[in-house]
Amino acid sequence: MNLNEWFHKGLTTDEYISSMTRNKEEMLSIFEGYRVSEEDQTKLEPLKVKGLRAIVITEDWCGDALLNNPILLRISEAANMEVRFVLRDQNLELMDQYLTNGTSRAIPIFIFIDQEGNEIGVWGPRAPEIQALVEKGRTELPDKEAPDFQEKQMALYKRLAKSYQTDTGVWQTVANSILATLLK
Structure with a gap:
């Protein structure tokens, strides 16, 4: 599998954001609010000098992408890392x-690659x-057959x-996890 080809096939950040029909405002709100700490x-x-790049496998309807993608974008700015989005x-x-x-x-899945297209890390x-x-929230849900399962599950997802x-x-927990993969 040629990851360089996948990277070049991917959407730029602007193209991805422009194409979003769901969760766009929420994602941009996190992007505006999150800042990479000085540390x-x-x-x-x-x-910055390594020229790393990231391929993001994502979809705009995904709640985890809503959280993780804007944090990766801020980290990528700080690391001088180009990002491309591939729709799952x-x-x-x-x-x-x-x-x-x-x-x-x-x-989302973040595939970090070098200039030759070699995978140097995967996150997500x-x-x-x-x-x-x-998982803790899911354990507190009633049985899937219970009449209020759907309602309780939706309430959990809304809280999350x-x-x-x-x-x-x-946000910082996500950043720390992404950084742990990048800085191995």
């Missing part, structure tokens, strides 16, 4: 190389701490989406 900028300094549902050939737990087409779809938060959009601690 994290210092950590990213050595990456139109590019299953790539997606299926990056399944979560070997079975799930969970997104969630920071481990956020995954634990989601609100925290994704407003909790700067969640």
Whole structure:
């Protein structure tokens, strides 16, 4: 698989944002609100000369993409890293190389590559701490056959989406996780 070809096939940040029909305002709100800390900028300094790039497998309807993509974009600015977006549902050939737990087409997935197109790291779809938060919320849901399951599940997702959009601690948790992959 030629990751350079996938990178060049991807949408630029402006093209991706312009094409968004869902979660655009919410994503841009996080993008406007999140700033890479001075400490994290210092950590990213050595990456600036490496010419790293990121392929983001995503879709605009995804709540995790709503949170993670704008944080990656801010990190990419600080690391001088070009980002391209590949839509999952139109590019299953790539997606299926990056399944979560070997079975799930969970997104977003960030594939970090060097100038030659060699994979240097993969991140996603969630920071481990956020995954634990989601799993904890799911354990508190009633049985799937319960009459109020759907309602409770939607309430959980609504709470998570609100925290994704407003909790700067969640933003930093995601940033720390992405940075851990980039700085290995």
